Amino acid sequence: MGFSTVAVLMFDRIPLFEASVPIAVFGERRDDRPEFDVRVIAAEGGPVRTDAGVTLAAPYDLDAVEGADLVIVPTWRRPSAGEPPPEEALEALRRAHSAGATVVSLCLGTFVLAATGLLDGRPATTHWRYAGLLASLHPRVEVRPDVLYVDEGDILTSAGSTGGIDLCLHLVRRSHGTQAANSIARGLVTPPHRSGGQAQYIDHPVPAPATGDPFGDTLDWALRHLDRELSVDGMAARALMSRRTFDRRFRQVTGTTPAQWLLHQRVLHAQRLLETTAEPVERVARRAGFASAVALRPHFRRHVGVSPTAYRETFGMGAGDGAGAADGVNLSVGG
Template identity: 55%
Template sequence: MSQDSTTAPEAARKLSGRRRREIVAVLLFSGGPIFESSIPLSVFGIDRQDAGVPRYRLLVCAGEDAPLRTTGGLELTAPYGLEALARAGTVVVPAWRSITSPPPADALEALRRAHEEGARIVGLCTGAFVLAAAGLLDGRPATTHWMYAPTLAKRYPSVHVDPRELFVDDNDVLTSAGTAAGIDLCLHIVRTDHGAEAAGALARRLVVPARRSGGQERYLDRSLPEEIGADPLAEVVAWALEHLHEQFDVETLAARAYMSRRTFDRRFRSLTGSAPLQWLITQRVLQAQRLLETSDYSVDEVAGRCGFRSPVALRGHFRRQLGSSPAAYRAAYRARRPQNGSAERGDHRLEIAEQRQVEPVGAALGMRRPGGGVFPSAGLEPGKPDSDLYLPRLPEQGGSRNPGRPAVPGQRDRPVG
């Protein structure tokens, strides 16, 4: 039984008679990364009925003439072509090879036809660029990898790009952020089709969390898209990054760009995919992270050196973006990076014991691992064994973007920017 019971019947009535809800077509292109391409193949293409996961029928389709070359020079041969999309109730585009080149016209037309006939269309990571090129994201909310979100927003201004979400479910068109977020979205599709129990069983088989909370904010880099280098706003952005320790607002940036606030907001969003105020707050929080990791400044001093008007403002924005207080973030970071070099000791069992003590704290706070990556964000409690991470969990409660629709896991109820 579908968890999204209010929308599933409507979607089923709209589906063309020649299409079947249980058939999933995966559209592959040459040059696509193999990891993203393999996600829907693994989720929808393997029979796991013995584990309580309902079976889908998978059609792997070539979006252009074979052979299809992928990561490492591997060549793939898809058993079906674009004509097979006519039978699918769900069409997944796992990736696109280039965010600057247009997809094949025949593939775009096949996607548009599938959508018109009621199929659910899914874009994973850069697959969102294919959906946008087909016009399927016009006027809709969507996401993609945070690094490519500014380009998506600039190239397709009618798309409401939110680079903070892990995935966006807009009923019959769905998009996800990069790489692992594709797993999150595929699990969400299984949950929508067959309920939380089936999705949980599949997550345990894949050895991944059934749900991840939060969004892409904790992974954001301070870098901006390459396209901004030749834009007049580049100088203003560079100035802002060099003066984060000073207290200034968006009006100050607009004045430096010799623009009205309204014009500046519009130009900035078209370049970065983010509202200038949200971007500025994110940069200040990122700077605070660095100071908490590398200095002994008090939280009050960190707030002042990052341009926040008060420590209270820093704590509020820090918790909203990273899920913890600045003091807790620093404590967990230093616990993971002991000064006495104990992390390099040869006693592997002791290292694992330390890791088990620290990582649940980092997971509960949604923190980044030192040196990159994040702690497993599954809500572990200190002292719980790792195997508990994949045990069944009760569905989370939350609000909905649209009245009358159930809450969508992985999304938060706030506007872009």
């Protein structure tokens, strides 16, 4: 799975930052890093216009894909427009994979890779905002919206803009070792590993339940009293329903059970407290309805992908300045 020749396919009207990621990771030459032959390809011929109004002059055409060990599609124009990728580029990707190249997509580039058919029956990811669209357009792809990247050996996909950096560093680490990957990460001033997946970056607004009926009022009341010990039987009584009727109505309205909903809302509340207060994790846990920080942590990690303190270090008021108490931060990446 080693590689030295990297082909980067650039399409017209693509986001500029994502397009630059593989060049930033593989293109700089220094004594303490492996040297890569990077071929930047105009996948549709001619200059490549970006969505930032900057035009790039890519020196290679699709013929340069042949012989590359690693072929990367760094991004694609907004997929909501429904425009299919050009068949010539899709065929070049298929030939490269058939010849033994490792084929990679970053962020929206997964839509191009999915159009080749190479992802059929495989897990893959893309930016969480477009994961549903990817699943709709390519139902044979097993879309995983909650991870930073998916490594299937000969085919890899990543999520989001900086998720592309994560995957490119993973490729270096996989083929050239940790020291090489760490050197590149230091040059980019980025962590060589990131903990958790996309779940920590997805905004889940607390829903506003319908009011004007006892059921909606009960959900609203529960959201305002998450720090209390709330039982499903007590909620059903407050909604003037039998437990069985309440459970049935709850699933119809929310798509889940009362217990699962309560747990999810408590984790969401803990997220907001970690973002907006400097209270200790123990206090945050109790305000969100957990018995202790010990009780909060496994649920938080399962829903969000990282520990409460790791989340606060990224999204809290003091993010970036070292704020946050120790909470057993796990720096291994989830792929």
